[in-house]
Amino acid sequence: MYAFEFEKPATIADAVAALGGEEAQALGGGQTLIPTLKQRLAQPGTLVSLKGIPEMAGICVADDGALAVGGATTHATVAASTEYPGLAGLASHIGDPAVRNRGTIGGSLANNDPAACYPAAALGSGATIKTNTREIAADDYFQGMFTTALEDGEIITEVRFPVPEVSNYQKFVQPASRFALVGVFVAKYADGVRVAVTGASEDGVFRWSEAEAALSANFAPEAIEGLSVDADGMIGDIHGSKAYRAHLVGVMTKRAVAAAS
Template identity: 70%
Template sequence: MYNFEFVKPSTLDEAVKALANEDAQALAGGQTLIPTMKQRLNQPGTLVSLLGIADLVGVSAEGGTLTIKGATNHATVMKEAASSFPALAYLASRIGDPAVRNRGTIGGSLANNDPSACYPAAAMACQATIVTNTREIAADDYFQGMFATALDEGEIVTAVRFPIPEAACYIKFEQPASRFPLTGVFVAKYGDRVGVGVTGASNDGVFRWKEAEEALAGTFSADAISGLSVPSDDMISDLHGSAEYRAHLTKVLTGRAVAGCQ
C-alpha cells in the first residue's frame, strides 16, 4: 500500500467538492478499489468515502419502481427488496460471501462495471435508470464496455431505479473460488417486453441478448430460444472457460432463467 489522504464527508455536496480535487476518487464498499490499490493498479491521492452520507443509503418501492440508493450494501438490498423484487434480492444474496455483502454497495458495483459483476445484468434486463448527482442515465447508455461507463470524472451514482417486472429470475454459473459468475443471466418479464441481461461472458462487458428478448416477447418459454445461438466471437476466453463455452452457457442459463420465472 502507499500513502493517501482519506476524507469522509457527511453530505453529497461535500463529497462532490472533495472529488473535484486532483487525483481524488470515490470510495464506496471498496471491494474492488482496495485490492487494486494494494496491487498499485490504482493510486488515487485522496479517497472520498461515501459511506457516511445518510442520503445515499436506503431502499424504497413505489409506483412499480424499486429505488436503491447508491451506497446501499448488498445485504440491505437482499433484505429490503425481498418482498417487492425477489429476483433482485436473490441476486444480492449470491454476491460473494457475508463479509462482501455487508460491505460492497450497488453504486460501487455499477460505477466499477466489472465484466463479471451481477447487478449490471439486472440493470440491463430491467432497463434501469442510473441516477447521479448531475443527471439520469438509461442502462443501455450507461454501460460502455469492460470497466467503462458513461460517468464523468467526479460523478457519483446516487441511486438506481428498477422498473419492477411481472416476473424475473437470475441464474449464474459461479467460478467457485471468486463466486463471480463465469456467466450470469437475468431475465425480466414485463407486459410489453422481455429483458435478457448477460454478465461475465463478453469482452465488451454486460450486454442484452436482443434476439432472445424478441423471441421471448412472442412466446415466453425456454422453447422460444431453442433455435437461437449466441456468437462466440467477442466472448471471454480464459483458463476458466473458452469463448464457445461461455456462448453455450448464455443460452442454457437463459432457458433456465425463463423456466425460473414461471
C-alpha cells in the same frame, strides 16, 4: 498500497466537492477498490468514502412503483428486501456474506466489472442510474469492460428499477472468485422481455436481443431453442473457452426463464 488521504463527507454536495480535488477517487464498499489499491493498480491522492451519506443509503418504492435503491446501499440490504425478488436473489449471491455487508450497488455499477452481477440486473431491468447531475438509462450507461457513461467525479446516488412481472438471475459461478463465469438476468415486463448477460462478453454486460424477441412472443425455455450467441467476442480464458461461454449463455437463459417468479 500507496499512501492516500481519507475523507468521509456527510452530504452528496460535500462528496462532489471532495471529488473535485486533485487525484481524488470515490470509495464505495471497497470490496474491489481496496484489493486493487493493495496491488498498486491505482494511486489516488484522496479516497472519498460515500458510506457516510444518509440520503444515499436504503431502499424505497418510488411514486411510479419503481424500486429506488440508494447508491451506497449494501448488497446485504438489497438481498434482504422483498419488493423485487429477482433483484434480491441476485444480490444474495454476490461474493460472500462479509463482502455483501460492505459492497455497494453504486460501487459495483461504477466499476462495471465484466463479470459482476449488478450490471446484469440494471441492464435487464432497464434501470435508471441517477447521479448527482443527471439520470442515465442503463442502455446508455454501460460502455464496455470497466467503462461507463460516468464523468470524473460523478456519483451514483440512486438506481431506479422498474419492477417486472416476473424475473430471475442465474449465475454459473467461477468457483474461486464467485464472480459470474456467465450470468443471465431475465425480466418480463408488460411491454416485453429483457435479457441481460454478464461475465461472457469482452464488451462487458450486453442484451441478448434475439432471445428477448423470442421470449416476448413466448415466455418459455423452449422459445430460445435453436438460438445462440456468436462465440466471437466472448471471453475465453482458462476457466472457459469462448464457445463454452457462448453455450452457457443459452443454458443460463433457459434456466432463468424456467425459474422466473
